[in-house]
Amino acid sequence: MDTLHRGLTQAKLKNSPRLWAGFAIPGAVWLTVLFVIPFYAVACVAFGTIDPVFRDAVPQWNPLSWDFVQAKQIFTSLATGPLQGVAIRTVVYVVCAMTLCFVIGFPIAYFLARHAGKRKLLLLVLIIVPFWVNYLMRMLAWVNLLSVDGLFTRFMRNFGVNYNWLDGSPITVILGLVYGYIPFLILPLYATLERLDWRLVDAARDLGAKPRQAFRLVTVPMSKAGLVAAGILIALPMFGDYYTNDLLSRSPSTEMIGNQIDFFLNASTLPQNGALLVLALSLFLLLFMSFYLRSTRQQSRQVTR
Amino acid sequence: MGRRDFLRNLAITSGAITIGGSLLAACGDSSSPTVVGGLQIGTPDNPIKLAVTTDAIADGLPNESGTLEILNWADYQNPESIAIFEEKFGCKVVxxxxxxxxxxxxKLRNGTFKPDLILGMTDTGLAKLIAADLLQPLNKSYIPNFENVISGLRSPYYDLDSQYTVPYFIYGNGIGYRTDRIDKNAFASNGYDTLWDSKFSGKLGVLDSYRDTLAMAMFRAGNFDANxxxxxVIQKAGDDLIALREATNPKVDILAYQEMPAGNRDINFTxxxxxxxxxxxxxxxxxxxxLGFWYPEKTVAKNDFMCITKSAKAPVLAHQLINFLSDTDNALLNREYVGYQPALESITVDLLISSGTIPESLIEALVTPEKYDAGLxxxxxxxxxxxxxxxxxxxxTAG
Incomplete structure (x- = not known):
């Protein structure tokens, strides 16, 4: 009887999508309160007005009354105007930083997942420990290390590298982004690789695949979801990052979109422009997110087959 | 750092208010205030006597006990000075x-900040504070040290008769440089040109303040209207700054006070x-x-000030602190930490030099009353x- 009852309950649960949907309610409420509503508020500021006396942004809560004149100006500026350079530079920097993150991070995650053995936990902790320190503090530490008489600069001189890292160099900004975000790539990638069925790789090898072929044809496709997720995870904050540039460069030649958002929101009489740039950036990032969702959906379809 | 942000954002606030056709029309007409962007502002050509909507506190009131709340920029008051004040008046300053x-x-308008005393505001902010009816007039009987204030600032254009404000610090825009790397003769003809010299590439900075830095480019080109x-003219200033960027890859920030002594910069507009x-x-x-400084003959010179909020819970203590910071010795002590120059006539260039805290190379950076008066x-x-x-x-900035 108990067995029968348990079986019926399980069947009921399986056939109760509403019940399962109910579990999503807390998350949905959380997202609504902390994402959807704030995002709507940003849109209301972006398409709102400016207080004629105090020059504060006055949000327009009614979408029917939104004003798109300023939006048109900003989007034109991004496409063909003064902000075009910033937009292109931001994409280039993030792509370079992501590529470096993958080049450095994938082997580390791979090693941790496959070859670290008993030292896995220790190595994981060693990777994570520096990142317990606040991002700002770590960057400030690098400012000292990279200054003209900094320890790192002096160390590199031993190898004939005499480089002024802090003179507004794109290399420093990109390396700063890599340093700041790489653990957020390694950890999800490690989680994915650790769950892979390595017997498939062994099978590929048994069937004559060379190590590189097995890696390219089996390991990489199997870890695609993790790669995309990790990429998204670091790309999103990198696109909006402004303090890496603020701390390591402060040069117009390395200005990113995040810096312009910061300027317009906090230091100009046109806070609307800041909100509009946030929207523009969000639209752009939606492309990444849609790619990720498409990718994960495809993979789940393959799994269910 | 925070107060520098304010200075950086001088224009930010300024944009709120404005000078334009209406201002120009009003210039010289002392009977009607200049109204820009819906705000009444004072200008050097048309000073303003601010409306008084409430009475100042009565004479001879006892000091409040308890807490005096201040709103200020970061690092813009000497903790040692504040400790002395606390001890003297038996209060706590937050x-x-x-x-x-x-x-x-x-935040003052929406009630997030409810201070008794505000330090470091400028005239552009004052117009808003008055429009929002956030300030109370001062009772000078509590501020006998007001007589120490630079005479030219005792009735400033933004607040005739200093009804609401007492000047705090003064400063001017110019070029800081490393004397061990740049000879002062480099500034002999048009000193601003030095900022466009490509030999300082990577070791040069300008202020992260669009009003200050664009105005500097205008001054270089011989246009001395900072507004x-x-x-x-504005377009040309932008073009010239782009030329500066191409030649020197400048840093755009407010960190000259750290980067120059550290040796990371040879020269900085600041x-x-x-x-x-x-x-x-x-x-x-x-x-x-x-450390050296080139103070241009024609440049922007400004001051900030102290003012008391209408909702102050300890207005007498607030008056006392204004008076305390306007005392010569206290102001000197305050200056030791802040660095900026108190707007007091009693703190003369000679006094500062004799204090032994000003190197000869920086004497030019001192703002004399004459320099202030000549300032734009x-x-x-x-x-x-x-x-x-x-x-x-x-x-x-977008490169």
């Missing part, structure tokens, strides 16, 4: 920090007060004489004009 003048005024509405602050950041063993004022811009300035600034 300081809140603001990052930008605009944000501070917004110009001329689109062609506020005069930063050089005195920089003295505290010199590495051990480095002579203060390595920045007032608020009409929103449409302000947008032109911002557009050029974006062209420059």
């Amino acid at each position: 300081t809140s920090i603001y990052d930008t003048e605009e944000a501070a005024i917004a 110009t509405t001329d689109a062609a 506020w005069s007060g930063d050089l005195f602050t920089a003295l505290q950041y010199l590495p051990e063993g480095v002579s203060p004489d390595v 004022a920045q007032v608020s811009l009409e929103p449409t004009v302000d947008s032109l300035w911002l557009e050029q600034w974006t062209r420059f």
Whole structure:
């Protein structure tokens, strides 16, 4: 009887999508309160007005009354105007930083997942420990290390590298982004690789695949979801990052979109422009997110087959 | 850092208010105040006597006991001075920090900040504070040290008769440089040209303040209207700054006071007060004489001030602190930490030099009353004009 009852309950649960949907309610409420509503508020500021006396942004809560004149100006500026350079530079920097993150991070995650053995936990902790320190503090530490008489600069001189890292160099900004975000790539990638069925790789090898072929044809496709997720995870904050540039460069030649958002929101009489740039950036990032969702959906379809 | 943000954002707030057709029309007409962007502002040509909507506190009131709440920029008051004040008046002083003048005024308006005393505001912020009816008039009987204030600032254009404000610090815009790397003769003809010299590439900085830095480019070109509405002049300033960027890959920030003493910069367009602050950041063993300053003959000179909120819970103590900070000895002590120059006539150039804290190479960075009087004022811009300035600034900073 108990067995029968348990079986019926399980069947009921399986056939109760509403019940399962109910579990999503807390998350949905959380997202609504902390994402959807704030995002709507940003849109209301972006398409709102400016207080004629105090020059504060006055949000327009009614979408029917939104004003798109300023939006048109900003989007034109991004496409063909003064902000075009910033937009292109931001994409280039993030792509370079992501590529470096993958080049450095994938082997580390791979090693941790496959070859670290008993030292896995220790190595994981060693990777994570520096990142317990606040991002700002770590960057400030690098400012000292990279200054003209900094320890790192002096160390590199031993190898004939005499480089002024802090003179507004794109290399420093990109390396700063890599340093700041790489653990957020390694950890999800490690989680994915650790769950892979390595017997498939062994099978590929048994069937004559060379190590590189097995890696390219089996390991990489199997870890695609993790790669995309990790990429998204670091790309999103990198696109909006402004303090890496603020701390390591402060040069117009390395200005990113995040810096312009910061300027317009906090230091100009046109806070609307800041909100509009946030929207523009969000639209752009939606492309990444849609790619990720498409990718994960495809993979789940393959799994269910 | 925070107060520098304010200075950086001088124009930000300024954009709120504005100078334009209406201002120009009003110039010289002392009977009607200049109204820009819906705000009444004072300009050097048309000073303003601010309306008084409430009475100042009565004479002879006892000091309140308890807490005095201050709103100030970060690092813009000497903790030692505040400790002495606390001990003398048997009170506790709590300081809140603001990052930008605009944000501070917004938070004052919505009640997030409820200080008794505000330090470091400028005239552009004052217009908003008055419009929002956030200030109370001062009772000078509590501020006998007001007589120490530089005579030219005892009745400033933004607040005739100093009904609401008492000046705090003064400063001027100019070029800080390392004397061990740049000879002062480099500034002999048009000193601004030095900022366009490609040999300083990577070791040069300009202020992260669109009003200050664009105005500097205008001054270099011989246009000395720091509030110009001329689109062609603004455009040329933007073009010139882009040329500067191409030649020198400058840093755009407010960190000259750290970067110059550290040796990371040879030259920096900055506020005069930063050089005195920089003295505290010199590495051990480095002579203060390595820091020099070129003070242009025609440049922007400004001051900030102290004012008391209408909702102050300890208005007498607030008056007492204004008086305390306007005392010569206390102001000198305060200056030791802040670096900037108190707006007191009693703190003369000779006094500062004799104090032994000012190296000879920085004497030029001191703002004398004469320099202040000759200084160019920045007032608020009409929103449409302000947008032109911002557009050029974006062209420059967006690379």
